[in-house]
Amino acid sequence: MYKILKKETVAPQVEAMIIDAPYIARHHQAGNFVVLRIDEKGERIPLTIADADSEKGTITLLFQKIGKTTEKLGTLKPGTAIRDIAGPLGHATPILQYGHCVLVGGGIGSATLYPILKALNKKNNRVTVILGARTSDLLVWGDRFKALSDEVLFTTDDGSSGLKGLVTGALKDVMDKSEVKIVIAVGPIRMMQAVAELTKPYNIKTLVSLNPVMVEGTGMCGACRVTVGGKTRFACIEGPEFDAHEVDFHVLADRLEFYREEEQESMKLFKKKKCKRNCKK
Amino acid sequence: MRTRDAKKRSRDFREVALGLTERQALKEARRCLQCKKPMCVEGCPVEINIPAFIAAIRNTDFPGALNVIRQYNMLPAVCGRVCPQENQCQSRCILGKKKAPIAIGALERFAADYEARKGLSERPVKIRPNGHKVAVIGSGPAGLTAAADLAKMGYDITIFEALHEAGGVLLYGIPEFRLPKKIIKREIEYVKSLGVKILLNWVVGKTQTIEELFREGFRAVFIGVGAGSPRYMSIPGENLNNVYFASEFLTRVNLMKAEQFPRYDTPVKKARKVAVIGGGNVAMDSARTALRLGAEKVFIVYRRSGDEMPSRQEEVEHAKKEGIIFKFLTNPKEIIGDERGYVKAIRCDRMVLCEPDTSGRRRPECSGEEFILDVDQVIMAIGQTSNPILVRSIEGLKLWGAGYIEVDENGASNIPGIFAGGDISTGAATVISAMGAGKRAARAIHDFIAKPK
Numbered sequence: 001m002y003k004i005l006k007k008e009t010v011a012p013q014v015e016a017m018i019i020d021a022p023y024i025a026r027h028h029q030a031g032n033f034v035v036l037r038i039d040e041k042g043e044r045i046p047l048t049i050a051d052a053d054s055e056k057g058t059i060t061l062l063f064q065k066i067g068k069t070t071e072k073l074g075t076l077k078p079g080t081a082i083r084d085i086a087g088p089l090g091h092a093t094p095i096l097q098y099g100h101c102v103l104v105g106g107g108i109g110s111a112t113l114y115p116i117l118k119a120l121n122k123k124n125n126r127v128t129v130i131l132g133a134r135t136s137d138l139l140v141w142g143d144r145f146k147a148l149s150d151e152v153l154f155t156t157d158d159g160s161s162g163l164k165g166l167v168t169g170a171l172k173d174v175m176d177k178s179e180v181k182i183v184i185a186v187g188p189i190r191m192m193q194a195v196a197e198l199t200k201p202y203n204i205k206t207l208v209s210l211n212p213v214m215v216e217g218t219g220m221c222g223a224c225r226v227t228v229g230g231k232t233r234f235a236c237i238e239g240p241e242f243d244a245h246e247v248d249f250h251v252l253a254d255r256l257e258f259y260r261e262e263e264q265e266s267m268k269l270f271k272k273k274k275c276k277r278n279c280k281k
Numbered sequence: 282m283r284t285r286d287a288k289k290r291s292r293d294f295r296e297v298a299l300g301l302t303e304r305q306a307l308k309e310a311r312r313c314l315q316c317k318k319p320m321c322v323e324g325c326p327v328e329i330n331i332p333a334f335i336a337a338i339r340n341t342d343f344p345g346a347l348n349v350i351r352q353y354n355m356l357p358a359v360c361g362r363v364c365p366q367e368n369q370c371q372s373r374c375i376l377g378k379k380k381a382p383i384a385i386g387a388l389e390r391f392a393a394d395y396e397a398r399k400g401l402s403e404r405p406v407k408i409r410p411n412g413h414k415v416a417v418i419g420s421g422p423a424g425l426t427a428a429a430d431l432a433k434m435g436y437d438i439t440i441f442e443a444l445h446e447a448g449g450v451l452l453y454g455i456p457e458f459r460l461p462k463k464i465i466k467r468e469i470e471y472v473k474s475l476g477v478k479i480l481l482n483w484v485v486g487k488t489q490t491i492e493e494l495f496r497e498g499f500r501a502v503f504i505g506v507g508a509g510s511p512r513y514m515s516i517p518g519e520n521l522n523n524v525y526f527a528s529e530f531l532t533r534v535n536l537m538k539a540e541q542f543p544r545y546d547t548p549v550k551k552a553r554k555v556a557v558i559g560g561g562n563v564a565m566d567s568a569r570t571a572l573r574l575g576a577e578k579v580f581i582v583y584r585r586s587g588d589e590m591p592s593r594q595e596e597v598e599h600a601k602k603e604g605i606i607f608k609f610l611t612n613p614k615e616i617i618g619d620e621r622g623y624v625k626a627i628r629c630d631r632m633v634l635c636e637p638d639t640s641g642r643r644r645p646e647c648s649g650e651e652f653i654l655d656v657d658q659v660i661m662a663i664g665q666t667s668n669p670i671l672v673r674s675i676e677g678l679k680l681w682g683a684g685y686i687e688v689d690e691n692g693a694s695n696i697p698g699i700f701a702g703g704d705i706s707t708g709a710a711t712v713i714s715a716m717g718a719g720k721r722a723a724r725a726i727h728d729f730i731a732k733p734k
């Protein structure tokens with residue numbers, strides 16, 4: 001059992017949770033994720049380790065409530081526990097002394113860039129962070145990013161904060177002005193694809209963190225397979241980061257649709273139950 | 282052995298084979314000749330004293346029979362069910378020359394089930410702790426056996442398991458209707474009763490490295506992490522929706538209980554027409570699982586003929602009775618999808634058999650003719666290979682083939698203190714051979730710690 005120490009709502013429908021998991025905290029590297037299962041009947045879902053404190057033995061998870069499991073996770077209170085957490089899983093992000101790096105985050109994806117920023121910062125890279133969201137209140141951890149990067153640019157679709165428009169617009173400006181060595185993008189598929197298309201003609205190394213459905217997260221099932229460079233790769237052990245210019249985003253998008261009906265059914269049942277419970281009170 | 286009605290059983294997940302009644306068991310046991318030089322024992326990878334346990338059954342000393350078996354085999358209720366007996370102990374039974382060999386597996390299962398039914402339990406053996414810690418990685422049959430044997434010798438054993446439940450393939454691979462989960466749970470309880478600790482959600486190589494385990498005072502490590510990574514064909518369409526690798530399909534159902542969705546949160550897609558590619562136990566299990574999830578038609582698509590199929594004969598018979606359709610000499614070359622990215626058919630080559638290949642089986646070759654099979658789900662069951670997480674995390678560890686650990690006949694790797702066995706050193710094999718490896722390694726680890734050179 002993994003105890004929840006602290007919980008905080010960081011944006012509408014987005015929660016941050018600090019969890020007691022000393023071994024995972026100690027071995028965490030930027031880019032790693034965990035797979036958790038809330039209870040006996042729960043599904044195993046992957047979440048990026050958004051931060052870790054090896055001394056205190058804690059990890060921070062940041063999640064958006066979009067389905068049954070994440071909604072349910074959001075109902076758990078500090079002091080209670082999550083039944084299973086396995087990790088840290090996945091490859092670590094390659095952290096070198098690159099020079100000028102740009103991190104591009106869309107929505108909740110932003111927070112998962114935080115450990116990468118921390119690591120790049122330690123290696124004395126110059127880092128520009130571009131965070132995009134639909135509106136300003138969906139921009140998470142902006143101040144944390146500001147504290148560690150050389151430059152933070154916000155973009156919102158509605159112009160409620162920072163530049164109006166998409167992250168790609170801001171990224172293009174940065175690339176035109178400076179010699180960017182690497183771009184790392186995390187966020188919705190469409191955003192990552194747009195970033196990949198944009199950086200390709202510039203010939204800038206670009207990594208994207210893929211988010212296929214996973215089951216056990218240790219390379220044993222093949223659920224998480226993605227097509228990269230025309231080849232099948234397992235995101236949980238060979239990723240989740242891959243060369244953006246090689247990724248087949250179509251296959252990924254199609255595969256993420258696969259359980260749509262079941263996800264909706266699950267969610268409906270969960271809401272109904274929750275409603276019943278609340279009405280009784 | 283009695284089985285449940287094929288029509289009924291093919292729609293639920295309860296066990297298919299019912300086991301022997303007491304009368305049947307006694308009758309079968311009396312047929313045994315109690316050979317002075319029992320050939321059957323040579324066919325058993327863990328060399329169970331078969332005549333001795335059969336003699337105990339004859340004397341209606343059923344717990345006694347189990348005690349004999351347990352000296353050699355930690356998981357009698359499991360092996361009695363899933364061992365390929367027809368190629369092992371039973372294939373050597375002297376009676377088999379003229380008529381039916383003794384149903385050794387069924388008798389083994391009977392003895393184990395009798396104990397469970399009667400709630401008898403072997404008195405926990407008296408263990409004198411020797412203070413040495415040994416780590417066992419993976420809780421499949423290899424790991425469980427090594428752990429139990431070492432615990433009995435007095436070692437302080439911790440099993441580290443990556444998943445949220447112990448049991449390895451027995452748990453997440455072999456389906457309920459062939460090996461009920463409660464049997465595995467019972468066997469694992471027995472291992473725990475010997476003082477073995479099991480740490481779940483512990484991915485060694487990630488959560489902790491082997492080096493750290495040594496630093497924490499573990500004197501030796503046994504690696505039994507199995508050959509868990511699915512193989513695939515690399516044909517077009519393999520990543521379409523509704524193409525499953527057997528390991529995912531079976532894991533969803535066996536480990537995550539997806540057949541009970543939405544009571545359990547993990548879903549699995551039910552389909553009308555399913556093609557399972559492959560001819561081994563994994564293919565049979567996948568096909569019969571798909572049927573139980575409600576498929577109307579399930580095809581086994583296998584590129585050789587029925588004679589070359591590696592799966593257990595008994596399972597093939599069960600599958601046929603349940604209505605699985607076998608398409609032999611058929612090799613898929615493309616999975617065809619619809620505009621939404623879902624499977625709608627497979628394109629196959631018709632094969633012909635030529636000269637035997639290195640495996641001694643006749644090699645299939647394209648006949649030049651192809652055809653299309655309409656299906657809405659494809660399950661790839663063409664084998665497993667080594668999982669890289671742990672083996673790649675150990676610097677200097679000698680590997681062979683596709684990343685299997687190279688060990689000597691006792692399970693010792695090239696690094697002192699690191700032992701391995703089961704599928705991770707042999708490639709995908711059997712439950713009993715994994716147990717045999719666990720057993721030999723336990724002895725070798727004892728020698729390594731107790732009699733240092």
Ligand SMILES: Cc1cc2nc3c(=O)[nH]c(=O)nc-3n(C[C@H](O)[C@H](O)[C@H](O)COP(=O)(O)OP(=O)(O)OC[C@H]3O[C@@H](n4cnc5c(N)ncnc54)[C@H](O)[C@@H]3O)c2cc1C
Nearest residue numbers: 045046047048062063064066067068069070211212213263
């Ligand atoms: C390596 C990795 C790291 C991740 N890190 C984070 C993270 O730090 N924070 C976070 O909020 N989410 C993260 N995700 C996504 C997260 O796993 C899913 O949001 C979660 O599984 C949804 O579960 P659910 O039951 O709540 O929703 P479901 O009902 O299962 O899904 C609801 C919706 O989410 C989509 N979805 C389902 N699974 C995924 C998935 N794996 N990735 C993206 N969308 C999905 C579905 O298409 C559906 O539209 C990560 C995914 C991966 C693979």
Ligand SMILES: Cc1cc2nc3c(=O)[nH]c(=O)nc-3n(C[C@H](O)[C@H](O)[C@H](O)COP(=O)(O)OP(=O)(O)OC[C@H]3O[C@@H](n4cnc5c(N)ncnc54)[C@H](O)[C@@H]3O)c2cc1C
Nearest residue numbers: 419421422423443449450454485506507703704710711712
């Ligand atoms: C569907 C199916 C049906 C089968 N049917 C039969 C049958 O009828 N008869 C038969 O004899 N054999 C059968 N087999 C084969 C048999 O199950 C295997 O040969 C046997 O289970 C191998 O045992 P093992 O202990 O080596 O590994 P496994 O049973 O694979 O167990 C390995 C364990 O190690 C864990 N692990 C992996 N990596 C790590 C890590 N880094 N850290 C911690 N833990 C880790 C895994 O989660 C797993 O629990 C079947 C296999 C399958 C897949």
Ligand code: SF4
Nearest residue numbers: 325360364369370386
């Ligand atoms: S363990 Fe397997 S091979 Fe050995 S006697 Fe039992 S059924 Fe036969």
Ligand code: SF4
Nearest residue numbers: 313314316321374375
């Ligand atoms: S070979 Fe057959 S008859 Fe002889 S002891 Fe073994 S089981 Fe009995």
Ligand code: FES
Nearest residue numbers: 217219221222236
């Ligand atoms: S999640 Fe199972 S192989 Fe990646």
